Amino acid sequence: MSDYIVSARKYRPATFDSVVGQSALTTTLKNAIASGKLAHAYLFCGPRGVGKTTSARIFAKTINCLSPNDRGEACDVCESCVAFNEQRSYNIHELDAASNNSVDDIRELIEQVQIPPQVGRYKVFIIDEVHMLSQAAFNAFLKTLEEPPAHAIFILATTEKHKILPTILSRCQIYDFNRMEVADIVNHLRKVADNEGYTYEDSALNVIARKADGGMRDALSVFDQVASYTSGNITYAKVIENLNVLDYDYYFDLTESLLKTDIPRVMLTLNEILSKGFEANHFMGGLAAHFRDLLVSRDPQTLPLLEVAESVRERYGEQAARCTPKFLYGALRLCNDCDINYRASRNKRLLVELTLIQVAQLLQEEDAPGCGRRPARCLLPIFNPAPAKTAATGERPALQTESAAVQPVQIRNATAPPATAPSVALSSPPPQPTAPQRTVASGMNSTLLREKLKTVSLTRPPGTASTAASGTTVASASAETAAAAPRKELLAETFSFEQFIYQWMRFANELPPSNRSIAGRLKVMATEEGRISIENDAATGQPKAVALVENEAAAQHMRHVEAALTAYLRSTLRNDLLTIAFEVDTTKRIKKRAYSPREIYQQMLEKNDAFKQLAIALKLELA
Ligand SMILES: [Zn+2]
Secondary structure (H helix, E strand, O other): OOOOOOHHHHOOOOOHHHOOOOHHHHHHHHHHHHHOOOOOEEEEEOOOOOOHHHHHHHHHHHHHOOOOOOOOOOOOOOHHHHHHHOOOOOOEEEEEOOOOOOHHHHHHHHHHHHOOOOOOOOEEEEEEOHHHOOHHHHHHHHHHHHOOOOOEEEEEEEOOHHHOOHHHHOOOEEEEOOOOOHHHHHHHHHHHHHHHOOEEOHHHHHHHHHHHOOOHHHHHHHHHHHHHHOOOEEOHHHHHHHHOOOOHHHHHHHHHHHHOOOHHHHHHHHHHHHHOOOOHHHHHHHHHHHHHHHHHHOOOOOHHHOOOOHHHHHHHHHHHHOOOHHHHHHHHHHHHHHHHHHOOOOOHHHHHHHHHHHHHHHHHHHHOOOOOOOOOOEOOOOOOOOOHHHOOOOOOOOOOOOOOOOOOOOOOOOOOOOOOOOOHHHHOOOOOOOOHHHOOOOOOOHHHHHHHHHHHHHOOOOOHHHHOOOOOOOOOOOHHHHOOOOOOOOOEOOOEHHHHHHHHHHHHHHOOHHHHHHHHHHHHHHHOOOOEEEEEOOOOOOEEEEEEEOOHHHHHHHHHHHHHHHHHHHHHHOEOOOEEEEEEOOOOOOOOOOOOHHHHHHHHHHHOHHHHHHHHHOOOOOO
16 A cells, blocks of 8 residues: 555646646646746636646746647656656745745745756746735745746745735736536546546546535545545445435435425425434535526526536436426525524524425415515406507596595595695696506606606697596496596506506505595505405406405405596506406415514414424424
């Protein structure tokens, strides 16, 4: 065993071309050497184990080679190269600033700098982890770095570029080394394994490469460890066992259960994982990575970002096809929240369990309309949109809320004098059918809007108002009577959920002060998730908005404005088929807002019987 050399050393690249995954950098360096345009100081930045020191050594060897070949590489046969290869060259000095960071160490180095090389043309000084030099050492070094002798070249290497003083940075040519890609590392490991006569599975090498996180040195040392553990037969099963990596099968299975909202199965899988000794937060990190991988495998464009072995790619593609992007975004967000809260959480296991349950319920929310995040739903047109010219609707039906008019009547709004009522249409001709408020941002306040409408109305050419409905009409609940003015066709334009809510809010804002409580209720409905849903009626295809209220009394209360609201929305949304109903929430969809973890937990117990049983079986408790 005395001649055993670790792979990281044995397979350390000796030429620019063999440096893995940094071809852009090595080409630049080669070109600099070939053209003789050498700087006196270089700064190599990048994570550990990506080839900074290796490249520096190759650089030192190549610039001293007496007869470099036509590819710009060192010849490996001249006196200088042989000395380099036998590690007895005096033209290279390495200082590890992590352990030698004092002024004396730097002084010693500076003395060496003054001595010209015996063989070759340059002396190369490699200072590793240069950010570790003490302030005094830095200052001592600065002078030499500013005015080095012609034969001296400094290569400073660091993993933490931000710690390098600007005075140093400005004197160096800076090269940024990238983290290596998994595929590059796997390729290299394959070569090493072939060379050593090991048998291996690609998925096993992939696990090693991922574990190394972009560093070749780490990858090779893990590789050595695994190779000796498996006696040269590197299988996936043995690698995950040896490295204590969680099998990706778990992630696939768990995602499967989540997609089925099979919460008991999710909990049992989690239990199995934790009982194997895996940390819950590492597991969540892995799960988040799995969701991310699913997300990138959904789109051919992002597919290259998927860094997994060829053998599992298909599995990712297959599972990704059954996940909606919305589910994946939601799941990633929840995993991220869990990660953020993990440290502070007193019951970490419960936090993870809750997160998984929430992920599982993402799909339920998707299925149930009106629950979860409000979707930007667009209702399909039922008829072709009516020609704009015929659409002379009462642009701004004044509201006569108390009497809940069923038939068109002249405005005599008892609750609000005409002067203060929202009655722009009274004093000016109704605006053009292409009503501007359909495009205004929903944040615009009502007064502004009124002003705008007024302007539009006033700038209309005279005479076009002839077909206009009288703005004073209180529209009724039925489509037939809603428009007081002659209208040739029913309007059935599409509108988005946001537009609907926007007009709903405007209606609420324009209600007279005597209807403050109704206005308040309307606003709450519009702002709370899940309170209002719009569907196209299965039988007629007509858009039907359902607003949930807490109880029958509230429903009665709201029905006072139902007709006026319907008319208003039909008019402003330009869809005469729209119906609105206030329904008592029987399915408990109105959320009692849960804020604290205890409330969330309580709600989950109430909502999900399976979870409740599990909580009892596993004796789950909030700490
Ligand atoms: Zn040579």
